[in-house]
Structures are given as C-alpha cells and as structure tokens.
C-alpha cells in the first residue's frame with residue numbers, strides 16, 4: 128500500500144516555437160525535468176510567477192498535454208503513453224476546476240443540465256438526474272435555482288456549479304487552477320471552505336494553483352515552487368513559509384507585505400519585473416534540507 132496518488136519522474140513539456148526548413152530549431156521549456164509526488168488526500172499548492180509553467184504542468188498531469196519527457200504515474204499506473212480508451216478512463220478520475228467558470232460552462236444549459244452532462248454517459252436518465260441534484264444541493268445550489276442558466280448566477284454561484292460538475296464524477300484528483308482569482312474577495316473564502324469540506328467528505332486530492340500566497344498557505348499541506356519551468360523548492364507549508372531556502376522562494380515571499388494580505392495578492396498577481404529580471408538560477412541539484420523539505424541547490 129502506498130499513500131501516493133501521483134508521481135512525476137523528470138517530467139518535461141517543451142513546446143516547439145520556431146521552425147526552420149520544416150525542422151524545430153527552438154523550443155520553449157514550459158516544464159523542465161520536474162519530479163514530485165502528490166499524496167492521497169492532500170492539497171499540494173503550486174506557486175510561481177505568471178508563465179512559470181504551473182498550468183502546463185497541471186494539464187500534462189491530466190493528459191491534456193502529452194509530456195515530451197519523463198513519466199507520470201497515477202495510483203501506481205504509468206499513464207504517460209496510454210491508448211485513447213485507457214486515457215479516457217483515467218481522465219474520469221482526474222477533474223479540473225477552472226479560474227473562469229463562465230467560460231467553462233455552457234451558456235445554453237441550466238445548472239442541472241451542466242451537471243447531468245458528464246453523468247449521462249454512465250447512468251440512466253433518472254439516476255443521472257438524482258446524482259446531479261444531490262451534488263448541486265451539496266454545493267449550495269438549491270430549489271428553482273437548479274433550472275437557471277449561467278448568466279443568471281453570480282460568479283461565486285457559477286464556480287459552485289463548476290465544482291459540482293467536477294466532483295459529481297467521483298474523481299480521486301482535482302486540479303484547481305486559480306479557482307478563486309476571478310471572484311470577489313468577499314466570496315473567495317466561501318469557495319475555499321467548500322473545497323475544503325468536499326475534500327474532507329469525499330477524500331479528494333488537490334493540486335491547487337494560485338497567485339494568492341495567503342490562500343495557498345491556508346489550504347495547502349505542502350507547497351511546490353516553480354520558476355522558469357523548473358521546480359525549485361518543495362516542502363511542508365509552514366517550513367516553506369518560515370524557512371524558505373531557494374533565492375526565488377525568498378523573493379516570492381518577500382513580495383508580500385504581510386500586514387495587508389489583499390494588497391499582497393494584488394502585488395503578486397502582476398508579473399513583477401523585480402521577480403523576473405533577477406539572475407536567480409534554476410539549475411542545480413535537488414537536496415533534502417529537512418524532512419520532506421527539498422530545494423534545488425546551485426552548483427558551486
């Protein structure tokens with residue numbers, strides 16, 4: 128028995144960006160040689176400035192992008208090169224919650240129809256309806272509201288529908304890609320609490336991407352830091368905040384004026400030239416500095 132749900136071994140995703148005479152002459156290393164595990168039932172936070180490769184890494188785990196290098200294991204199964212049928216099966220166990228629920232919902236479908244849709248392939252009409260209804264109630268969409276269209280809901284309610292759609296398939300793993308950054312600050316905490324409740328009651332495992340470091344600190348058991356496609360630090364949440372090791376992590380954390388978390392997330396949301404234009408290296412060797420706290424140490 129292992130308590131590991133996902134294992135990445137030297138995973139890379141390089142995009143071809145320039146071709147000369149039909150041959151790829153330049154690639155962008157969106158994700159480069161990333162290794163880590165995600166434990167069953169935990170929340171792993173994933174942070175790093177805009178363009179550091181967080182979404183690409185998440186999409187590669189979900190098999191929405193094909194890794195150009197390395198291996199990905201899901202519940203002990205190597206899922207890196209599955210055939211289409213096996214891939215569909217595995218993908219049902221991995222869902223995604225997007226930043227912008229409006230874009231991910233079908234404007235022509237009511238709340239209940241959105242949630243029935245993924246179920247309809249697997250259950251008869253009545254069962255699918257019943258499951259969708261229960262799920263919507265669980266996320267707080269009740270009564271006549273289940274027959275409303277996306278445009279009739281607030282941003283927070285739309286995100287609740289997006290969450291219901293992801294969770295109703297009874298997945299093991301959910302990629303939460305900035306699930307609250309498009310929402311009013313006043314309702315962000317409600318959505319976070321809903322995610323926490325669902326995780327506890329359904330035993331879900333989350334990879335939680337966010338620019339909001341105070342939220343990441345609140346929700347994550349461990350945190351992974353990405354910089355220019357590389358993983359530079361990984362550790363238990365408190366350790367990482369209290370004793371950051373990598374120069375990039377230190378810079379990231381020092382960008383937060385501690386007294387005002389709202390301002391802090393605002394500041395971090397903008398790609399700060401101070402962060403990008405550093406001569407911080409993302410090369411080195413992976414070292415365990417204390418139990419479960421790893422850092423990419425520069426070669427001397």
Ligand SMILES: Nc1ncnc2c1ncn2[C@@H]1O[C@H](COP(=O)(O)OP(=O)(O)OP(=O)(O)O)[C@@H](O)[C@H]1O
Pocket residue numbers: 142155157175176177178179180181182183184
């Ligand atoms: N399909 C693609 N083709 C080419 N380049 C891509 C593709 N998808 C992403 N990239 C590039 O890969 C890099 C990483 O992008 P990614 O979206 O993963 O970053 P991110 O950390 O999620 O950023 P953000 O915080 O802004 O969401 C960026 O330079 C991006 O332009």
Ligand SMILES: [Mg+2]
Pocket residue numbers: 181182183
């Ligand atoms: Mg992203």
